[in-house]
Amino acid sequence: MTATPRSTSRPRRVWVVAAVSTAVALAIGLAFRPGPSTLPPEATGDAELAATVRELAGPDRKALLAVVVTPDGTRTATIGAEPDTRFEIGSVSKAFTGLLLADAIERGEVTPETRLGDLLELGDAPAADVTLAQLATHTSGLPRLPIDLSTILSSTWFALTTANPYGEDLDQLLEQARSASLDTPKGTYSNLGFELLGAALGSAAGTSYADLLEERITGPMGLDSTSPVSDAAELGDRDLLGETAGGRTAAAWTGTAIGPAGGIRSDTEDLARFAERLADGSAPGIEALDPQAAFGDREIGWAWITDRKAIDGEDLVWHNGATGGFASFVGVVPATGTTVVLVSATQESVDAAGVALLEQIGAAR
Numbered sequence: 001m002t003a004t005p006r007s008t009s010r011p012r013r014v015w016v017v018a019a020v021s022t023a024v025a026l027a028i029g030l031a032f033r034p035g036p037s038t039l040p041p042e043a044t045g046d047a048e049l050a051a052t053v054r055e056l057a058g059p060d061r062k063a064l065l066a067v068v069v070t071p072d073g074t075r076t077a078t079i080g081a082e083p084d085t086r087f088e089i090g091s092v093s094k095a096f097t098g099l100l101l102a103d104a105i106e107r108g109e110v111t112p113e114t115r116l117g118d119l120l121e122l123g124d125a126p127a128a129d130v131t132l133a134q135l136a137t138h139t140s141g142l143p144r145l146p147i148d149l150s151t152i153l154s155s156t157w158f159a160l161t162t163a164n165p166y167g168e169d170l171d172q173l174l175e176q177a178r179s180a181s182l183d184t185p186k187g188t189y190s191n192l193g194f195e196l197l198g199a200a201l202g203s204a205a206g207t208s209y210a211d212l213l214e215e216r217i218t219g220p221m222g223l224d225s226t227s228p229v230s231d232a233a234e235l236g237d238r239d240l241l242g243e244t245a246g247g248r249t250a251a252a253w254t255g256t257a258i259g260p261a262g263g264i265r266s267d268t269e270d271l272a273r274f275a276e277r278l279a280d281g282s283a284p285g286i287e288a289l290d291p292q293a294a295f296g297d298r299e300i301g302w303a304w305i306t307d308r309k310a311i312d313g314e315d316l317v318w319h320n321g322a323t324g325g326f327a328s329f330v331g332v333v334p335a336t337g338t339t340v341v342l343v344s345a346t347q348e349s350v351d352a353a354g355v356a357l358l359e360q361i362g363a364a365r
Contacts, residue, residue: 035246035247036060036061036062036243036245036246036247036346036348037060037061037062037080037243037247037346038059038060038061039054039059039060039061039062039063039064039079039080040079040080042079042080043077043078043079043080044077044078044082044083045075045076045077045078045083045268046075046076046077047077049066049068049075049076049077050066050077050079052357052360053066053077053079053342053353053357054079056352056353056356056357057342057344057350057353058348058353060346060348061080061344061345061346061348062080062240062242062243062325062344062345062346063078063079063080063081063085063087063240063344063345063346064077064078064079064080064342064343064344064345064350065077065078065079065081065083065085065087065267065268065271065341065342065343066078066340066341066342066357067268067271067272067275067339067340067341067342068275068338068339068340068357068361069272069275069276069278069279069337069338069339069340070279070336070337070338070361071336071337071338074272074275074276076268076269076272077268078268080345081240081345082238083267083268083269084225084238084267084268084269085238085239085240085267085268086225086238086239086240086265086266086267087240087242087265087266087267087326087328087343087345088242088252088253088262088263088264088265088323088325088326088328088343089264089265089266089271089321089326089328089343090253090262090320090321090322090323090326090327090328091191091261091262091319091320091321091322091328092264092319092320092321092328092329092330093194093228093259093260093261093262093263093264093321094194094260094261094262094303094319094321095288095303095304095319095330096213096217096218096260096264097136097194097197097198097201097209097260097261097302097303098136098285098288098289098301098302098303098304099217099283099284099285099286099288099302100198100201100212100213100216100217100285101132101136101197101201101285101288101302101303102285102286102287102288102302103216103217103284103285104201104204104205105287106285106287109204109205110132110200110201110204111132112131112132112133112136112292113131113132113133114131114132114200114204115128115129115130115131116128116129116130116131116132116135116177116196116200117129119200119201119203119204120174120177120196120199120200120203121174122174122177122178123178125177125178125179125180126180126181126182127140127142127177127178127180127182127196130142130182130193130196132197132200132201133292133293134193135190135193135194135196135197135200136194136197136288136292136301136302136303137292137293137295137300137301137302138186138187138188138189138190138193138295138300139186139187139293140182140186140190140193141181141182141183141184141185141186141188142180142182142184142188142190142192142193142196143180143181143184143188143190143192144184144188144189144190144191144192145191145192146176146179146180146192147180147181162244162248162249162250162251162324162325163251164232164251164252164253164254164255164324165253165324166253166254166255166257166258166262166263167254167255167258168255168256168257168258169255169256169257170199170256170257172257173195173196173199173256173257174199176192177192177196180192187294187295187296191258191261191262192261193261194260194261194262194303195257195258195259195260195261197260198259198260198261199257199260201260209228209256209259209260210227210228210230210259213227213228213259213264214227216284216285217283217284217285218270220284221273221274221277221283221284222270222273223266223270223273223274224270225238225265225266225267225269225270226264226265226266226267226270226271226274227264227265228258228259228260228263228264228265229252229254229259229263229265230254230255230256230259230263231254231255232251232252232254234254235252235254238267239252239265240345241325242323242324242325242326242344242345242346242347243325243345243346243347244324244325244346244347245346245347245348249325250323250324250325250326250347251324251325253323253324262321262323266343271330271341271343272341274330274341275330275339275340275341276339278330278332278339279332279337279338279339280337281334285302287301287302288301288302288303288304289301289304289306289317289332289334291306301317303319304317304318304319305317305318305319306318310355311331311333311338311355311358311359311362312333312336312359312362312363312365314333314334314335314336314362315333315334315335316331316332316333316355316358317331317332317333317334318330318331318332318354320349320350320351320354322347322349323347324347325345325346325347326343326344326345326346326347327343327344327346327347327348327349327350328341328342328343328344328350329341329342329343329349329350329351329353329354330354331354331355331358333358333362336362336365338358338361338362340354340357340358340361341354342354342357
């Protein structure tokens with residue numbers, strides 16, 4: 001789910017730069033569209049599932065992985081890549097960060113009302129008074145992204161070249177937070193907010209976000225291939241580069257700051273284990289899925305969004321994501337013990353395919 005940040009405080013010069021840069025980026029991007037890849041016929045895993053998701057998601061994708069967990073068992077399929085290939089999961093990273101928050105609350109390290117300024121060095125900046133609950137429910141008033149010239153230029157450079165638009169370290173993140181205003185409408189989806197949430201949880205535990213994630217979430221669940229990537233130099237042969245919807249190869253989204261909001265990579269086997277623990281309610285921090293606030297016409301927990309009676313009369317709890325070259329969806333129907341995960345190596349939404357797959361499963365019960 002996305003939303004457009006609004007602010008009345010941008011200098012006019014920034015708006016002019018943004019408008020001109022965006023126009024140039026769009027013109028060049030349209031001129032150099034090679035066209036999307038097509039899924040190859042080869043697939044590993046469950047052949048029936050592979051055929052189903054190929055039909056639901058469409059053929060214009062570089063690679064695709066799928067996981068289905070029901071009380072009858074777990075099925076997986078990987079198309080266009082090996083099963084141990086690591087895909088970017090985009091903002092599904094926020095779903096992991098939500099689990100970390102719920103776990104930290106259960107441990108007594110923080111409360112939902114803990115202030116950001118109690119955990120990070122923000123001085124008297126407005127963001128210091130934002131609570132962890134507000135960050136986790138997108139109600140802090142922080143913008144989607146930092147509103148500064150550097151962010152605008154990096155986003156424009158991404159549109160021109162598909163380069164990584166992130167890459168900030170923690171010091172740069174804190175500088176962005178110190179200069180951020182809180183005048184964005186509450187309910188605005190905020191990557192900046194989740195970057196700060198992850199940093200704050202690491203600080204509360206006296207460690208880094210990446211180490212905390214491994215210690216409390218991915219490690220206990222046996223997700224050995226699931227982690228954020230702080231630098232492109234860390235990428236290995238198993239790490240796939242995705243494509244834009246127009247078919248251009250996109251750079252990996254890496255950086256220390258972006259990890260909690262959109263920097264995690266994972267593979268089919270790990271996502272199957274994750275889906276199983278979501279389906280049976282045994283994942284660490286599973287309380288993150290419980291609704292805490294209104295979110296438009298939906299409800300939201302710690303990152304996780306709830307659509308009431310959306311699948312065969314039962315609630316759907318979900319999160320999605322997108323990076324420069326990937327799209328992702330994870331949907332859980334707690335009442336039936338069902339989870340679906342889809343990740344595409346082309347940045348074309350898989351939300352509709354994920355929901356359709358859940359509906360097929362519900363209809364077959």
